[in-house]
Each structure stands twice: as structure tokens, then as C-alpha cells.
Amino acid sequence: RYSVSKYISIALVSLGIFTCTFMSAKQVASDSSLNEEGGLQVFLWWLLGIAALTFALLMSARMGIFQETLYQRFGKHSKEALFYNHALPLPGFLLLAPNIYQHAVLFSQSEPFRVPLLGLTVPIMWFYLLMNVLTQSVCIRGVFVLTTECPSLTVTLVVTLRKFLSLILSILYFRNPFTAWHWLGTALVFLGTLLYAEVWHGLRALLARCSGRPKEE
Structure with a gap:
């Protein structure tokens, strides 16, 4: 295919x-502020988080294929898919109700923040949460529209790149070490993206037109 x-x-x-x-x-493993036992525990939790993210990515890719099949059979209805994907899991949050309430209390106890232009003063953590919800809403709407226009592999690649860019921005914002290996990984990601988008073929065709040569098939 x-x-x-x-x-x-x-x-x-x-x-x-x-x-x-x-x-x-x-x-993470070489964090000098932790003893050997504590460092190992943090590293194991880190591995568990990576495993969960990997599993979620694989399931997301499988769901993308399933959505592509549904769109081909019943038509492209991105808003309907967006609604059911977010409405059906809502009852599951009842299992986390105590934890959600605990964090809501902590959010309310955070330092006050004056919202620009509006002049309202709210706890800063609630402001951060609101901004996160708004940006995630724009992002997920774009993803579901993309699923109706592109193959599932393209959608998965775009979502993965978005997460990778979030990782890079997080590293830069929190001033974490960005080694030569990180630069190498970043270069490989962008090289693979350009190759997937067939940018090289487009550039070659453009150069061929500019030089007056016929485009090679």
C-alpha cells in the first residue's frame, strides 16, 4: 500500500x-540528587510512563484505521466522531473523582493571577487549565478534520510530530540539557518528515521547471 x-x-x-x-x-537515571534506590524507582516509573504512551500511540493508530474504515462506509462526519470519542469516556472519570477533587482544591489555593484585558483575578492554575483546554480543543478539532481528509498513517505521523515538538519546547522552556544526541534525534525526525511529505520530489520538480527541463516521471 x-x-x-x-x-x-x-x-x-x-x-x-x-x-x-x-x-x-x-x-533521569543519572540524577545525582537521588540515591540509588530512589533513582531506580523514578526510572521505573519513567519506563512505565513511556510504556503507557507507546501503548496509547499504538491504540491511537489502530483507532485511526478504524475511523478511516467508518468514514469510507458511512461518510465523513468529523464532528460526530469528535463528540462520541469524548462523551463516551466521561463516566470513567468518576473512578478518579477523589483525585480530581483533591487537585481542584490545590488549584484553588494557587497564587492569584490577573487576567490581561479582562481584569479578573483567578488562581493561576485554573488559568493554566483553561488555556490548556482551549488549545487542546483547537488541536483535537484539527486532528479529527484531518482524519477525514488524509490516510490514517499521515494523521498518526502528524500527531506524533506534534507530541515531539511539545517535548522539544518543554526541554527548552524548562532549560533541561539538550545534548548532541537530542539534536541528532531532532534531525532524524525532521528528515523523516520531509521524506514522508515528498519534499525532495517537489524541489526537484521545481528546479526542473526553473531550468526549463521537462519534469521527469
Whole structure:
């Protein structure tokens, strides 16, 4: 179904993400502020988190294929899919009700923040949560619209790249170490993305037109 270049591009993106993740794991394991037992516990929890994210990514890819099949059979209805994907899991949050309430209390006890332009003063954590909800709403709407227009592999790649960019921004914002291995992983990710998008073919065709040569098939 896919060309060899598509498989190579996905392999490059996966290798780049693995490189950045593995180097971050070494930084977690070598944290000098923790003793050996504490460092091992943190590292194991970190591995559990990575495993959960990997499982979620695989399930998301499988759901993308399922959505693509549904769209082909019943038509493209991104808003309907968006509603059911978020409405059906809501009862599951009842299992986390005590934890949600505890964090709501902590949010209310955070330092006050004056919202620009509106002049309202709210706890800063509630403001952060509101901004996160708004940005996530825009993002997820775009993803569901994308599922109606692009193959599931393209959607999965876009979502993975978005998460990778979030990781890079987080590293830069919190001033975590960004080693040469991280640069290598970033380069592999973007190289794989350009290869998947067939940018090289587009550039070659553009150069061919500019030089007056006929486009090669």
C-alpha cells in the first residue's frame, strides 16, 4: 500500500524519537540528587510512563484505521466522531473523582493571577487549565478534520510530530540539557518528515521547471 520511501521515513521518525527518549532516560537515571534506590524507582516509573504512551500511540493508530474504515462506509462526519470519542469516556472519570477533587482544591489555593484585558483575578492554575483546554480543543478539532481528509498513517505521523515538538519546547522552556544526541534525534525526525511529505520530489520538480527541463516521471 505504501512506497519504500514511506517506510524509510517512518523508520527515521521512530529512530529520532527513540534517540531523544533514550537520552532523556539516561539523564533521569543519572540524577545525582537521588540515591540509588530512589533513582531506580523514578526510572521505573519513567519506563512505565513511556510504556503507557507507546501503548496509547499504538491504540491511537489502530483507532485511526478504524475511523478511516467508518468514514469510507458511512461518510465523513468529523464532528460526530469528535463528540462520541469524548462523551463516551466521561463516566470513567468518576473512578478518579477523589483525585480530581483533591487537585481542584490545590488549584484553588494557587497564587492569584490577573487576567490581561479582562481584569479578573483567578488562581493561576485554573488559568493554566483553561488555556490548556482551549488549545487542546483547537488541536483535537484539527486532528479529527484531518482524519477525514488524509490516510490514517499521515494523521498518526502528524500527531506524533506534534507530541515531539511539545517535548522539544518543554526541554527548552524548562532549560533541561539538550545534548548532541537530542539534536541528532531532532534531525532524524525532521528528515523523516520531509521524506514522508515528498519534499525532495517537489524541489526537484521545481528546479526542473526553473531550468526549463521537462519534469521527469
